[in-house]
Amino acid sequence: MRWLFLAMTLIAAALFVVYVAPSATSPAPPPVEAVALPPEPYPVVSMPVTGLPRGEVCNEAPAFEAAAARNALEIDTLPFSPFGRPETGWRIYAPQVASEIATACAPEDPGFANALAGWQRAHRQPPTGVLDPDTFQAMKVRWHLRRPFVVLSRATGCPPAATPTSLAAAGEDEVYGSTVIELRADALAAWRRMVADARDQDPAIARDRQALLIFSGYRAPDADDLRCESQGNCDNVVRTPCSAHRTGLAFDIVVGSAPGGRVDSTDDANRLAMSRSPAYRWLVRNAHRYGFVNYVFEPWHWEWSPPEQPGASRA
Ligand SMILES: [Zn+2]
Numbered sequence: 001m002r003w004l005f006l007a008m009t010l011i012a013a014a015l016f017v018v019y020v021a022p023s024a025t026s027p028a029p030p031p032v033e034a035v036a037l038p039p040e041p042y043p044v045v046s047m048p049v050t051g052l053p054r055g056e057v058c059n060e061a062p063a064f065e066a067a068a069a070r071n072a073l074e075i076d077t078l079p080f081s082p083f084g085r086p087e088t089g090w091r092i093y094a095p096q097v098a099s100e101i102a103t104a105c106a107p108e109d110p111g112f113a114n115a116l117a118g119w120q121r122a123h124r125q126p127p128t129g130v131l132d133p134d135t136f137q138a139m140k141v142r143w144h145l146r147r148p149f150v151v152l153s154r155a156t157g158c159p160p161a162a163t164p165t166s167l168a169a170a171g172e173d174e175v176y177g178s179t180v181i182e183l184r185a186d187a188l189a190a191w192r193r194m195v196a197d198a199r200d201q202d203p204a205i206a207r208d209r210q211a212l213l214i215f216s217g218y219r220a221p222d223a224d225d226l227r228c229e230s231q232g233n234c235d236n237v238v239r240t241p242c243s244a245h246r247t248g249l250a251f252d253i254v255v256g257s258a259p260g261g262r263v264d265s266t267d268d269a270n271r272l273a274m275s276r277s278p279a280y281r282w283l284v285r286n287a288h289r290y291g292f293v294n295y296v297f298e299p300w301h302w303e304w305s306p307p308e309q310p311g312a313s314r315a
Contacts, residue, residue, distance in 0.1 A: 058105035064113035067129030072108035162248030184248035216252035274299035
């Protein structure tokens with residue numbers, strides 16, 4: 001009996017080290033909406049894996065069938081508040097989650113749960129294979145820290161506005177509507193390379209004459225403050241006078257909408273329709289290779305990382 005007691009004690013100690021100790025010693029995740037923090041060392045967060053696993057088996061992972069059944073239910077029913085307001089289900093975010101865990105399986109598949117468990121294990125979450133609010137929160141922190149605007153804001157406070165000489169106007173055939181839209185010239189050049197490739201690679205994107213048109217770019221800080229205060233129309237859930245659009249690196253682009261929905265409506269049905277569009281799905285899989293990162297709550301908002309900026313990386 002003594003050896004049995006000893007073995008059980010060792011197993012209990014090992015489990016404590018694996019599941020309890022790391023989370024007990026991990027720093028609390030940074031507040032993600034409040035970006036104007038004092039300077040501090042910030043982690044360089046690498047971009048997700050580009051290539052999906054070859055030969056991945058989606059419907060055969062016996063250990064994850066129960067987790068898959070729960071994901072299949074909760075993808076449309078999970079009550080949570082990932083961006084400060086209550087939402088039901090995580091289907092809107094399924095493309096980003098699949099990209100993050102590098103799977104080509106559908107969210108309802110055991111193979112998806114298996115890949116998610118691998119991600120959870122690597123990121124100090126219990127490897128259940130179920131997408132729960134804690135796992136989503138851990139992903140959300142990583143998604144925020146990939147945004148150049150968040151990295152800069154954390155390092156130095158609200159970033160300066162782009163200088164007029166750094167800006168260039170998008171062409172008439174690149175914008176949605178008839179307004180003049182300016183962006184930083186290097187960001188616009190990267191954008192043009194990416195859009196050309198997207199249209200080359202996906203006929204559905206090439207056929208959609210509105211897909212990937214730009215509807216907002218650089219916004220002068222004064223004008224943005226006014227818009228934010230007078231209309232309550234801010235880019236973040238938490239109202240902030242410091243918008244990413246001051247940098248000239250932020251693009252608002254057409255990725256579809258629900259019938260009758262605006263191209264920038266945060267209505268959940270609208271965001272769900274956007275998340276299903278070929279343009280958005282292509283961007284989620286490929287944009288990081290061109291230096292573009294999404295603010296996940298807004299499928300239309302993408303930011304470019306200048307290659308010289310800390311935190312920027314290319315796959
Ligand atoms: Zn925006």
